[in-house]
Every structure is written in C-alpha cells, then in structure tokens.
Amino acid sequence: MNNTVIILSDKETRLIAGCIAFNRSSQSEVYTLFAPKMMIVSMRYSKNQEEAEEILQDGFMRVFKFIAQFKQDGSFEGWIRKIMVNCALQKLRNQVNLRPVVSLDTASNNYSSNIDIVGDLSGKELLKLIQNLSPAYRMVFNLYHFEGLKHREIAVLLKIEEGTSKSNLAQAKRILQNAVIQNLKIAKQTHNG
C-alpha cells in the first residue's frame, strides 16, 4: 500500500483549512483554481456542456462537504479529480440509454499516417468526439486512458466483466479512429473545394 504523504503548498493548506471552516472566500478560491481543469474532466465524461456542468457542480459540492476527510496521500488536485470522476460515474449509473451513438461503419479507413492525423484536430474537436461516444464506451475509454485504470479495476467500478471492459475499449477506440478519419476527410474536402 502506498502511504506517500504529499506536501501541499502553503496556499493549498490555507485553502483547505478555510474550506473546512466553511469560509466562502476559500471555497470560491478553490473553485476558481480548479474549476477550469475539472470542467474538462467533466466534459470528457459527459455528452454535452450542460451535463458537464451538472457533474462539476455536484463534484464541487462533494469536495466542500468532504474536504475535512482529505488525507495528504495524494495531491489535492488529484483528490478533486477523483471526486469528479465518481460523480460522473454516478451520473452514468442513472442513465438508462447506454447504446452507442456512433455506428461502427461510419467511415472507412484510408489513412496510413497516425499522429499527424490526430495532430491536425484541435483539442476541442477531440473532446467532442469523446462526447459523441456512447456512455459505456466513453466511460471505459476515459477510465483506461485518462485515469490510468486497469480493465480489472474498471470492471469492478462499472460492475461489468473484464472482457466487456476490454471489448468496450476496443470499440470506443475504433469509433474514435473512424470519427477522426471522417473529420479529416471532411476538412480536406472543404480545404480542396
């Protein structure tokens, strides 16, 4: 078990103490400091801006509620991020429709280059592609690539089989790959036209 104690900056320590004392200015400062980053985390797990904001709001409410329980065995930002991910997972569990929104056959692959293809798309466009994934695929993709979880851990967290997690990830990646190629194709046609 990892018992590493992270030394927090003075500012973080001060802010945490303020939030424990329900100090509104400290809470506001924490929000201002971490909301922009956490907004992206929320957006990765949601299908649109509104849903992302809901996750962000719920997440920060939990942060302020349970901030006294924060132990310095990881960074403060990491702890907040974990809470955001949990909020997103909780939201997913409430959703009934888990079908994919992008068909597997949306595009054929005619591209041989790799990193340049993704490099040509902006971060926002890539984020949009993730949001277009079905909740199940999006969740597995995020947990695997962004949170660094293993399939076994994802399976426990989402209450699915490990094999399902693997196949969901493969499917998600395939969808994203096709979507990227499709997007570039359209961009190229527009550019040439």
Added chain:
Amino acid sequence: MDKNLHDDIGDWFQQKIEPMTELPREELWQNLEQQLDKTDASNYRNKFLTARRIAAILFFLLVGFATAAIFYINKTKSDLANNKINPGNKINLINNISAIDSGNMSIIPPSYNNKNITGKQSVADDLTTDKNKKNMFKKQSLNKPGRQIVIIKNEIPSEENLTTIKETQSAALLNNTESVFQQAMESIAAREIKPELQLIAKNKINLLKSSEVNSSIAKNSKKNKTSAARYSIAAFAAPEFAGYYLENDDINAYGNKNIIDKRENHLLSSSAGILISRKINKRLSIQSGVIYSSSNISIDPSKIYAVKDAVGNIKYRYNTSSGFAYFLPSFSSSPNVGDSLYTRTSNHTIEYISVPVMIKYSFEKKKFSFNPAAGVSFNFLTKAKLTTDIENSQNNEIETTTKLESTQRVGYSLIVTPEIQYKISTQWAISAMPYFKYALTPITKAYVVRTYPFNVGLGIGVVYKF
C-alpha cells in the same frame, strides 16, 4: 485499418486534451453558492441543536432549583413560626403564667402609665437573676411572634403601646400566637391582682379578639378571591422519555417487532404546551389545550431490501416503528427485487400536536395545590421524518423523507398527571406536572407491527388564574 492509429489513439487523445482548460459559466458558481448556503444553514442548525438541548435542560434545572429554594425558604419560615407555638413552648408559657397565678410571684412591669404595679415577687427580678432565661427570651424576641411574649413577661404596655401593637402586628403572627397569648391574659385577668393590671389584660384580650376577627375576615377575603378564579391557564415545557409497545401484525413478511425493537433507540424527546382549566365546582375542573410533542429515535445501521411498491415500482423499503419509507438512491436506481443496500445510523423524528381533555381534581394544602388529572388526548401526526445514509461498496447517499407509509395520522392516548402547583401569589403559581401518556390506538395501520407509543415526562411551567 491502421494498427498504430488504433493502438495509440487513446494516448494521443490524452496528450491533446489533458492540458486543456475551460471556464465554466459564471452562473455555475452562483448555483453552487446557493447550495452551499443551504448546506451552511443546515450545518448551523445541527451545530446549535446540542447547545439548545443543553440550554433547555439547564432551564428546567434552574426552574426546579428555584422552586425547591422557594419551597425550602417557606418551609423554614413555617418551622420557625411553629416553634413559637409548639406544644412544649405552650406548656412553658402556661407554666410561667401558672406560677404567676399561684401567688408566689408578682408582676412588676417597668411602667404602666408611669405607675409601678407591684406584686409579691418580681418576675423581672427573677429573670434578671436567671441569665439563661433572659437569653432565652432575647432569642425569642428576635422573631415577631416572640416579641409579644417578651412584652407579657417584661413589660406591661401603655395604652399607646397597645394601639401601636395593634397596628403593627400582622394577622398571620397573631394567628399563631393569639391562643397562647389569650390564655395568658385571661389567666392574668382572672387573678386577684390590681384592677389596673386586670384592665390591661382585658384590653389585650379584646384586642386579640378583634385581631382574630380581622384576620379571619382577611383570610376569607383572600380565599374568596382565589376561589373566584374559575379559569387557569398553564404554559409548560417538558423533557420526556418516549418509548413504545410493539405487537406483530403479520400482514406481510418484511419485518417483525424484534428487528425493529432491537435497532431503534429512543433519544431524549420534548413536549411543550398550553392548558386551560375551568372549574366545574370547588374541587373539579375540566382541562384542555394544545401540546406539541417531538420524539426522536436513532436507528442502528441495517440492511434494506428492494421490493415492489404499491404501483409495481421496485424500490428499497425501510421499516421503522412508525411506518415505512421507500428509497431509490441515484447509484442504484434500477434494482431487482431482493437487492440489498446498507444504511448507516438513521434519525427518525415524529411530531404530534395533541389536544388533551382531562378532568382535574384539586385540593390545597398551604401554598400547594394538588391537581391529579386524567383524560384522553387526541393526537394528530404533523411530521414523520426519516433521514438515512444509504451506501453500497462504492457510493453513499443521504436520503430524507417525510412521507412514511402505513402511518396513522390521528390517534388517541390516555393521559394521567398528578400535577402539583405552588402558589406565588393569588393569581400566579409554578406547576410541576409529571405525566404519563399511553396510546390507546396504534400509530400504524396495515403494517408489520402495531406500535403503541408511550411518553413519560416532567413538565415545568407557570399557571395564571383569572
């Protein structure tokens, strides 16, 4: 399909998205702030809940001590007054008078209209030679009733003094000593002593008799004023212990009384109310009013199971002694029948407004009046709240409901109280009202158990008679 693109796409996405930031809408912080305000308000309420309870207990203790102190002071006064006329004192005094009667002693008061009255032997001389006796008289003279006795023995007052005495002696004091004093005076008057002394004694007897009449008139007047009060209004507050008697109903198999009884713990509850009495006759009154009661129950952690509700939806059912509630936590919104979740310690609050109707029998002893009363109380359920923290291995959610199923909204109880009142004045009194309330009808209907709550409390309050 390009193998590299498929394998690395996740990492590329991560590299591109991870450093990104985006500001949320400004309204989001405002919404958050509103929610935080609500949470703060809730925390604030909970923070001072304990302080309020302690303050209430301290208040009751203070009222209790004040009542006890008043009672003690009054008792001490009464004891001191009784000491002047206790049988032993009476005998001593009469013995002294007998000694005067026997002719062996003479009364030589210091003055009577500047004339000395002489006898065979001076009691005053005797007293001056007996220091112990003198001290005893001095001690007695510290109290007003005793002063009369000192006057008899040491000084025959002048006519002017007699008038002053008449004016200054209170009816209550005379009340206690007049019989003894009268005996003494009659004894003196009956003796063959100088006519002047006899005259004084006779005057004194007349004075006593008139005082007695005055005192009696005053007493009757007071009595009439008190007895004229037909109504009384009492406001009280009471810490109480609440409990219940459970019976299995066996309507369904979702629980039984042992399970419920084992995990529920009653916390200190409270009641407050206003009662109005109206005298029917000298002894009997009818009493009614409004009583607000709040009972708190802490429920130990337990397991709840998903069942079909009345309309076929599957929800988690939580049984309490007062009814049951359905919960559907967001992290387990589509359970199957038989699925289970754990609950942490839960809080259950029941609030009632009761309207008692009682018959009260009153009798008085000195400043106390005893008013045993019994009757029925009609209880109206105003709030049944259940707050629990539901959890599974990864999530938890705090759920609150004020909608309990199978709860009887109206019921009635037996109420008995041996109330004691202590009069502060003719109109005001302090009341100590221990009471026992027992539900005659269950507070549940069509449920796994029939619950008959009971409450034992000690109400402390004030009474105003008019």
